[in-house]
Amino acid sequence: MPRIDVTDEAVIDAPSIAVQKALLNEFAGLTHLFMPYYEFKLRGDTPIDHEGATFDLAVHNSGVTSKLSAKITKIEEAKSIEVEYAGDFIATEKYTFEPADGKTKVQLRFNGRTNSLLISFFSPFINLEKGHSDMVQKSFKALNSYLSKK
Numbered sequence: 001m002p003r004i005d006v007t008d009e010a011v012i013d014a015p016s017i018a019v020q021k022a023l024l025n026e027f028a029g030l031t032h033l034f035m036p037y038y039e040f041k042l043r044g045d046t047p048i049d050h051e052g053a054t055f056d057l058a059v060h061n062s063g064v065t066s067k068l069s070a071k072i073t074k075i076e077e078a079k080s081i082e083v084e085y086a087g088d089f090i091a092t093e094k095y096t097f098e099p100a101d102g103k104t105k106v107q108l109r110f111n112g113r114t115n116s117l118l119i120s121f122f123s124p125f126i127n128l129e130k131g132h133s134d135m136v137q138k139s140f141k142a143l144n145s146y147l148s149k150k
Helices: 016-027 117-125 128-148
Strands: 003-012 038-043 054-061 064-076 080-087 089-100 103-114
Touching: 003 089, 003 128, 016 038, 016 080, 016 089, 016 103, 016 128, 054 128, 064 089, 064 117, 103 117, 103 128
Parallel strands: none
Antiparallel strands: 003 103, 038 054, 054 064, 064 080, 080 089, 089 103
């Protein structure tokens, strides 16, 4: 199964704690900043800002929808979030938040492999890493726009 290892960065015009909280709200499905690319829904009783929280994720890209279940495995307030995914991809994801002159440098590292025969079959014809980065950068821009208005 094809592997994906990609890192994306952006500077968000808000403090680290606000960026982390907005991201967790997106994971919980309380906001819809990352639509039409990512669609999140909280699952279970564990609050989204606690380790062990689970959510579902639908990724819409190039006419294909990938479905994943996710679990927050580690969270450090205003510093990082780590997530494990299962479903059409088996992966880990780590968000880090670094203060930078009243703003936040956010970095996302996604590392995993496909777990879908359909996606694996088409992977030689599409650049999964580029597609992932394009959607993440658009999501970071939406996050920045949302937080700069608050």
